[in-house]
Amino acid sequence: MAKKAAIKIDKEKAGQTVKAVWPILKKTYPNAKCALDHKNPLQLLIATILSAQCTDVRVNIVTKTLFKKYKTAADWAKAPLEEIEQDIKSTGFYRNKAFNIKSACNKIVDEHNGKVPDNMEQLLELNGVGRKTANVLLGNAFDTPGIVCDTHVLRLSRRLALSANTHDAVKLEFDLMEIVPEKNWTLFSHLIVFHGRNICKARKPDCANCPIKNHCPAADNPKRW
Numbered sequence: 001m002a003k004k005a006a007i008k009i010d011k012e013k014a015g016q017t018v019k020a021v022w023p024i025l026k027k028t029y030p031n032a033k034c035a036l037d038h039k040n041p042l043q044l045l046i047a048t049i050l051s052a053q054c055t056d057v058r059v060n061i062v063t064k065t066l067f068k069k070y071k072t073a074a075d076w077a078k079a080p081l082e083e084i085e086q087d088i089k090s091t092g093f094y095r096n097k098a099f100n101i102k103s104a105c106n107k108i109v110d111e112h113n114g115k116v117p118d119n120m121e122q123l124l125e126l127n128g129v130g131r132k133t134a135n136v137l138l139g140n141a142f143d144t145p146g147i148v149c150d151t152h153v154l155r156l157s158r159r160l161a162l163s164a165n166t167h168d169a170v171k172l173e174f175d176l177m178e179i180v181p182e183k184n185w186t187l188f189s190h191l192i193v194f195h196g197r198n199i200c201k202a203r204k205p206d207c208a209n210c211p212i213k214n215h216c217p218a219a220d221n222p223k224r225w
């Protein structure tokens, strides 16, 4: 694998880059939003757990039927583990996911009156929930700003030189929290994910047609970044 360039991050410059790309990405992706279908916090929690190592498209196919069968946290909590495993099998890593879903829902029933908690601290106490999943919930189900550092956000933050910590999702999240205005955290994550899926792809970034190329230090040679 080609050696990646060592990146020196200038926080002020990174902040200016965020400021410059924000209106362009907003205009380019006016419909940027969470790609996981859900109607309530519980559905989003389940969908997010299922989305690990699985495409959002597949998760949406599976949850379409799943959410008709399991409507409440109690439904998941009382279902036999083996049954949940079979129901979610096609999303991969189904044993782990089934265990996490069932035990998270047990806790939600026992300690939160059947409602998904709406704060980072209590979300992190649920099995299968790390900061990434918690931020998905906060930003998309509870209207509380959250930066979600998925693979696209990691890669684009590196190419745009927003942080030196683009191999560590938690450190990156805290770096981005300093340079992205808090009210924009959730939408910023969606915009970057949309851009990563559509133009700044991992293997073949389309720099020639990239609307933010004038603000991107990797535009000349994205493979090095």
Ligand code: SF4
Residues within 6 Å of the ligand: 159, 160, 199, 200, 201, 205, 206, 207, 210, 211, 212, 213, 216, 217, 218, 219, 222
């Ligand atoms: S110029 Fe290239 S590397 Fe930079 S954001 Fe656009 S597609 Fe990605």
